[in-house]
Amino acid sequence: MDLDPADQQLALELDRAHVFHSWSAQASLKPMVIAGGLGSTVWDFEGTEYLDFSSQLVNTNIGHQHPAVVAAIKEQADVLTTVAPAAANLTRGKAAQRILEKAGSRYSKVFFTNGGADANENAIRMARLYTGRDKVLSTYRSYHGNTGAAVVATGDWRRVPNEYSRGHAHFFGPFAYRSDFWSTSPEEESARALQHLERVIVSEGAASIAAILLETVPGTAGVLVPPPGYLEGVRALADRHGIVLIFDEVMAGFGRTGSWFAFQALTAEDGSFVEPDLITFAKGVNSGYVPAGGVIISPAIAEIFDEAVFPGGLTYSGHPLAMAAIVGAIDAMESEGIIENAAHIGRDILGPGLAALAAKYDVIGEVRGLGVFWALDLVSDADARTPLSAAGIAALKGKLLSLGLLPFTADNRLHVVPPCVVTDAEAERALAIYDQAFAELPDLA
Structure with a gap:
């Protein structure tokens, strides 16, 4: 699609002037602008692309614009x-x-x-x-x-x-x-x-x-x-x-x-x-x-x-x-075998890959899930299982966005929930992004 960078600011201005958002205090909001998407990827009007590992609200199972x-x-x-x-x-x-x-x-x-x-x-x-x-x-x-x-x-x-x-x-x-x-x-x-x-x-x-x-x-x-x-x-x-x-x-x-x-x-x-x-x-x-x-x-x-x-x-x-x-x-x-793909991605790529990250980083207290439905329970103290702070989650979320991945976070958790159509290469890329984000934020608390 043709993208006009001027529409980026217009979309944000119209949203803040006229749209009332759910589950939010309105004054401090600065929502992300999404102009389009395809498969497991979304982008804004400036052409910045993100690997969508949120599936929006964990619902775009078949991906964007199938x-x-x-x-x-x-x-x-x-x-x-x-x-x-x-x-x-x-x-x-x-x-x-x-x-x-x-x-x-x-x-x-x-x-x-x-x-x-x-x-x-x-x-x-x-x-x-x-x-x-x-x-x-x-x-x-x-x-x-x-x-x-x-x-x-x-x-x-x-x-x-x-x-x-x-x-x-x-x-x-x-x-x-x-x-x-x-x-x-x-x-x-x-x-x-x-x-x-x-x-x-x-x-x-x-x-x-x-x-x-x-x-x-x-x-x-x-x-x-x-x-x-x-x-x-x-x-x-x-x-x-x-x-x-x-x-x-x-x-x-x-x-x-x-x-x-x-x-x-x-x-x-x-x-x-x-x-x-x-x-x-x-x-x-x-x-x-x-x-x-x-x-x-x-x-x-x-x-x-x-x-x-x-x-x-x-x-x-x-x-x-x-x-x-x-x-x-x-x-x-x-x-298209999309159900089978979700099972494969979880069994062969995300499950083992997330477990490897947990072994590498103490901040990951537990990995749990199946298919393309996973959560990392993040902690500031692995032995006490102390939940990671809101500031720590915000820092991680910001880092993931800067690396081109759209995350889903809730409380002290990072949810790994890509579309069911996610490819092996995309799942591997996401794991590399998670690895880099955790490595570059060593003092999460």
């Missing part, structure tokens, strides 16, 4: 740009069919939403109506969205000023590196976390609990891959007490973990995996090219609404342009 997805949107725009959700639409039906094929035979319907937050809202609603109960349990280390019930189900600081929704309680999920259970192994962490959850269920009143809502792999909270046996144990507790199990795969789904869904990547020794009753998705299903999300529904829950009215809906549920982007993205991911 031609198949862009073409699908354009083709749909020539046919029908919008339609009411009550109408049947061929593209919407194809999108639901594609999603269900990847989720597996346990699921029968898809309810489309505009994004991940309202997907979680509607999954909670379905669980409450299905069980006749009210309460929802979720973990403290979680993020489920910025709407009424979703933000209260969220466990981090964003919940606190927004607690207007009823019927929510929280518990601690497993996190062996910073264990709340004084565990000494992943297996012990799993057992103690499950014992804690069972105590919470009993204490809250099992007969009052409609759902347990979990990010299959908590993302913004730190890419917390659950230890062996944990999801199986949660499934057993849910079944024992008649509780609906919801997996939030908004960030972890559609290739991020090297599988179509994260729960499919977390297999037991016999190759089996835990299937929830409801799955929420968004982001990666079409890489955010057009906003879309949804709830994947098991027959037992879907069928209660064969006669009873489901009291929920959205004007843009199953919007044709979003549905075309889903069909285009899933078809391209399948035909």
Whole structure:
């Protein structure tokens, strides 16, 4: 594309004059200007390029400007740009069919939403109506969205000023590196976390609990891959007490973990995996090219609404342009081996490469992840596991940007989350940039 450097300042001036940003105090903002992107690279109006190892908000799984997805949107725009959700639409039906094929035979319907937050809202609603109960349990280390019930189900600081929704309680999920259970192994962490959850269920009143809502792999909270046996144990507790199990795969789904869904990547020794009753998705299903999300529904829950009215809906549920982007993205991911590429990159390049960096630099306390979904837990004291300061993270972020890499940071962590289409060469280049950044910032604290 033709770039006019004057547009760099104009973009920033217009943004600061007219745009209100999320999760921010507005006065001090100086947002990065992005003019375009392709694959795993973005650039500004001055032509400065960055390797995008943030995937924006961990959602451009298929990369920037994938031609198949862009073409699908354009083709749909020539046919029908919008339609009411009550109408049947061929593209919407194809999108639901594609999603269900990847989720597996346990699921029968898809309810489309505009994004991940309202997907979680509607999954909670379905669980409450299905069980006749009210309460929802979720973990403290979680993020489920910025709407009424979703933000209260969220466990981090964003919940606190927004607690207007009823019927929510929280518990601690497993996190062996910073264990709340004084565990000494992943297996012990799993057992103690499950014992804690069972105590919470009993204490809250099992007969009052409609759902347990979990990010299959908590993302913004730190890419917390659950230890062996944990999801199986949660499934057993849910079944024992008649509780609906919801997996939030908004960030972890559609290739991020090297599988179509994260729960499919977390297999037991016999190759089996835990299937929830409801799955929420968004982001990666079409890489955010057009906003879309949804709830994947098991027959037992879907069928209660064969006669009873489901009291929920959205004007843009199953919007044709979003549905075309889903069909285009899933078809391209399948035909081009993009899921397999994500698994390969994690297994053969990022996993070993990040582990080597951790062995080299004491500031990296732990490396965890799979596929193209990784986090470095950064510390100022390796023995005490003291989280790296905000100033240290800011310095690292600035250094990475100066070296041409767009990072994703959260709290004391550097998240390594490139698009699923990232190449071997790009992953190796990113590892070299991380190495240089850590080497040139030896006094992080």
